[in-house]
Amino acid sequence: DAGVTQSPTHLIKTRGQQVTLRCSPISGHKSVSWYQQVLGQGPQFIFQYYEKEERGRGNFPDRFSARQFPNYSSELNVNALLLGDSALYLCASSFSGDYGYTFGSGTRLTVV
Amino acid sequence: GQNIDQPTEMTATEGAIVQINCTYQTSGFNGLFWYQQHAGEAPTFLSYNVLDGLEEKGRFSSFLSRSKGYSYLLLKELQMKDSASYLCAEGGDYGGATNKLIFGTGTLLAVQP
Numbered sequence: 001d002a003g004v005t006q007s008p009t010h011l012i013k014t015r016g017q018q019v020t021l022r023c024s025p026i027s028g029h030k031s032v033s034w035y036q037q038v039l040g041q042g043p044q045f046i047f048q049y050y051e052k053e054e055r056g057r058g059n060f061p062d063r064f065s066a067r068q069f070p071n072y073s074s075e076l077n078v079n080a081l082l083l084g085d086s087a088l089y090l091c092a093s094s095f096s097g098d099y100g101y102t103f104g105s106g107t108r109l110t111v112v
Numbered sequence: 113g114q115n116i117d118q119p120t121e122m123t124a125t126e127g128a129i130v131q132i133n134c135t136y137q138t139s140g141f142n143g144l145f146w147y148q149q150h151a152g153e154a155p156t157f158l159s160y161n162v163l164d165g166l167e168e169k170g171r172f173s174s175f176l177s178r179s180k181g182y183s184y185l186l187l188k189e190l191q192m193k194d195s196a197s198y199l200c201a202e203g204g205d206y207g208g209a210t211n212k213l214i215f216g217t218g219t220l221l222a223v224q225p
Contacts, residue, residue, distance in 0.1 A: 043155065101213065103154040
């Protein structure tokens with residue numbers, strides 16, 4: 001069975017650009033959460049989606065947005081990239097937003 | 113507030129036992145998680161405690177005391193492959209998000225021969 005898949009695995013962007021990260025949850029999982037992990041820190045919660053609706057949002061600026069599609073896959077968008085947005089972006093899926101989180105391998109974003 | 117504290121680094125010897133402590137302060141507590149994360153990889157689930165006491169799973173055990181806001185992860189018979197970052201995370205229903213995880217900064221464990 002495929003786990004949580006994220007694309008791309010690595011990405012380099014320039015300050016001011018926009019980026020879209022993608023996540024496909026485990027088959028049957030209806031909830032997707034996004035986390036940002038800066039080097040040397042623990043992951044920080046960005047968004048949670050369940051059944052295509054936003055369930056919660058972390059302390060991130062409006063430059064960060066996300067959505068969930070009918071097939072439960074999800075996209076995270078970040079506009080007007082800053083150097084500080086350089087991080088590993090992790091997607092986690094679960095059946096109903098419960099504690100059975102499975103993380104994907106992440107997308108390593110570097111902003112130069 | 114929401115504040116999770118764990119040591120930044122620890123060193124232990126192959127074959128030994130190591131205990132990684134974690135303290136938390138928050139309301140809406142809904143369980144304490146431990147994840148293992150190797151460099152450049154995704155966190156992988158190790159344990160979940162919601163009630164006080166010890167949960168044992170092979171070489172790994174996790175303990176929770178809700179009254180003290182305290183947990184620890186115990187690793188026995190350490191192997192070189194156990195060298196990784198160990199993340200303590202608190203789960204709770206915050207701001208509408210069900211079971212949002214709040215992570216500590218992680219404890220980088222180095223296992224030496």
